[in-house]
Amino acid sequence: MNFYLVQFLAGLASAASLFLVSSGLSIIFGVTRIVNFAHGAFYMLGAYVAYSLTERLSGALGFWGGIVVAALVVALVGALLEMLLLRRIYRAPELFQLLATFGLTLAAEDLSLLIWGPEDLLGRRAPGFRGAVDVMGLPFPSYDLFLIGIGPLVLLLLFLLFRRTRWGVLVRAATQDREMVAALGVNQKWLFTSVFTLGVFLAALGGALQLPREAVTHQMDLRIITEVFVVVVIGGLGNVVGAFLAAILVSELNAFGILIFPKISLILVFLVMALVLVIRPMGLLGKAEGPTRAHASAAAPWRPLDGSVRLLVMAAVILAALLPFAAGDYALSVASELLIFMLYAASLHFLISTGGLVSFGHAAYFGLGSYGAAIAVKSFGAPMLAALIAGPLLGCLGALLFGWFCVRLSGVYFAMLTLAFAQIAWSVAFQWNAVTGGDNGLLGLWPAAFVATPARFYWLTLALVVPAIAVLRLIVFSPFGYAFRAVRDSQLRSAAIGLDRQPIQWASFVVAGTFAALAGALYTFSKGSVFPDNLGIPLSVDGLVMVLLGGIETVSGGIVGALVFKALSIWLTSQTDYSKLALGALIVALVVAFPKGIVGAIEGLGGRKVRP
Amino acid sequence: MTVLSVKGLTKSFGGPKVVDNVSFALEAGEMLALIGPNGAGKSTCFNIINGQLSRSAGEIRILGVDTSGLDPSRIWRLGVGRTFQITETFLSMTVIENVQMALFSHHRLLTVWRKPARHFHAREAEALLDLVGMAEFAGRPCRQLAYGDLKRLELAIALANEPKLLLMDEPAAGMAPRERGELMSLAARIAKTRAIGILFTEHDMDVVFEHADRIMVLNRGVLIFEGLPEAVRRSAEVQAVYLGAGTLYAESHA
């Protein structure tokens, strides 16, 4: 019994940092409408900077001063980033903002590697809180008791800040309608900067306070951001009290989940999150958003390809089929990979362009396809063709399960939930050694004898990818595809003509997931192996960049985007060790250069021509 | 034939009753206006009838079918069309595709994924567009339409499921004075020829007095008056809670 009490208290202590980071994310989102993906990176930087400062400063003052100064320093970095980068993209679509902050995360990972090296760093214990206290006969770290007090204290301070100061009233007003606040004479720029700085301060403080509890690593950012997304989805985005309650809930589930499912403790959190979403889709304390109004798409209505373009596409396919007669083995294996990613991008593009569903975890289905095929071979001795069916089947089942929850949400909630599910799938692959091989992956998965040469495997890939993409296009122009587009265009109108949004979106989600899984299954055999990276966040984001490059408002832009992006990144990886830094910088540059997307940028040029 | 009958409809959101024991009936071919001060419960009534909100008590029958527990799409399938105060259309599609979309739903084609949508019900969609005078715009992108044309398109979409009941929320909002009259005349004509009952809310008294066959006045959730336009206009009670001194509408309507 006492053991459970100690476990409960440990959970409360973990909740403190999680709450600080989550509340920061929530506050920033409330006012700027940006889901700051880089929040995990600020948390990590807080820990790193605190490590450096506390190693150099001595004494109790040095330690506590170092913690606070670290948070302030990182907050200043955040303020600069807000002024230099985010101010340029406040008008951009949500997808671009998420991508830009993700680009920052990538860059921050490589930068911290450059500055602090690859080793995990162990910080000092906190002066005054080094020992343990006796809790019902069991020792409990006194620093954890201190942390348990921090959470409610910060909550109280935030409450006073928002209720008792004019700044707080302005922030609450801007959370609801920022344009209106500007129209009443408030300088929005500084309001945004101050809010962002406060949010980053909270994240960095959360990271710095973890210093005496755990080692500082490069994985801290993605690990916390997943939990933070889960917390804000459960608590309700933009609600600080909700974040507080949800942080405690998630931390306790983690604390006790370890006891129940020691291998895959995230499962318990997932189950509870699922339960909350079914009962309250807007989170525990979040407010239900009214139906969004119909929005105008700038592009012309979509048309099926006309005769001449159709001939061009057929010519391209025939040329592609002739490639093995001209190219060498390496080129052909690269070409197979490009085809696979075209299908992956096309499936994500279908979700985003046709249905307006921006998934930040599409790699989950690619990865499920990879693992499905690999496990079929390794555990069941299936032949390759059977494995190429098993992979999409597992992806389809995963999309059925995850999609059922995801389509209950929309907008950024949808994006965060898809990401959280992908992370859960990733951690299952990472932790379930017996079946997935864990970090070591599964190796030796080679194509069957009849397609054992690069040329033959390329033809197999082409023979599967081209019809798959054709089917996706067919769906876009079918009555079902129109219905998928209709529920995106206008919720009110589609409900008023008898369209049920959720089943339509669910079915589309499953279609997209299954096609991504087919790509993943092919990828397994093109590489001969699978690793947890096949469902990692970076792969999800790669997909988004491909879609973005190709143009969101096109029918099939993802295909072109995949071609450009994949070729670029294969080249980039061969050129530098810091490919994350390069890729992150590229993403940020892309978003800043084309804040309305490439299609939007082209239209902007068109608009200028019209001017008299 | 009675297309809509409401008996003892009551709704509260936990606090006081927003709609309090409202009863009325609507006949085929009739235009019935629901007016009243802001916050009187008009929208709540509307949203209960179309299934977006649940009721606390009372009975609603649409074409004789009790609608309790039915969601909006089931109610739509009973034969209920809707237009919105601010138009809601599918802006990424062409005009005819908007109408076709409603027809796909009506004819239960939503699971068809192997055949291009343009092959289905184009004729029927054209006929509906023709009915509201929009045939020449069929191929236009919807987002290029002027506001008055969007309103007419909405009417065509609302007619796609051959409704017997049409719910119009402030149909005249956002239109120029003569456009308003023309839209309402069009709606009235269609209501008469197709035996559709129309229930509408409206703040423009010129529209209400000219086009409504009958008017109901709602105040604080209670139906305080029901009658012919002339009677409503003369009612001291309605003037006190809603109409005011009469400076905001024409003095008489033909």
Next chain:
Amino acid sequence: MSAAFESPAVLGLAVNKLNAWYGQAHILFDMAIEVKPGEVVALLGRNGAGKSTTFRSIMGLVPKVEGDISFNNVSIAGLPTYEIVRRGLGYVPEDRRIFTDLTVEENLSVGVQPPRPGLEPWTPERLYDVFPNLRELRGRQGGRMSGGEQQMLTIARTLMGNPSLVLLDEPSEGLAPKIVEQMADIILKMKASGLSLVISEQNLHFARLISDRVAVIEKGAVRYAGTMADFQARPDIRDAFLAV
């Protein structure tokens, strides 16, 4: 004559050759409006004619705008919105847009700006005299008020910024006739206190009650401008631009 003597003639708002775009769409074409101190000007036109875009362009809320906008002799084109507000231009958008989570008092406090020389400063107390309903509701959350009360609050909130000219977008939209009559009274009181107003409207009856001058807008340009009396004598204008 020196410039100092000429300047009073262009006090108020002067908009010239105003063009505005949303993305690719060109919305305003050489729009021109002039508002003299103490005047109430009604912008008439249907939805989509360009009334709201005109207001939003003046307030710096439309990304792509070209043309001259001067207020009390100073160009305000290209300034950020808050700067424009601080120079004495108030804006009440359509659809009310009160802060529903904030109380009436908090809503008013968001609008606070320093007093303006020559104008009696607005305080909550003075506002409650003009909008008696709000006094009783001052502790209530904005989301729990009726549409009419909310509309009153948006106007009161803008007055807290002590503007000398207010742009009022469709104040009568969606309101009961009786409330619209109260609204007309309030607008006349605001005018009497020395404010200038530009009001976009579709309700001709309402416009007739409150305005000195009229500008009819159609397809992003002014098609007719004149006094209210002249406009009423021209049913042909009404038919040509305010109907199909």
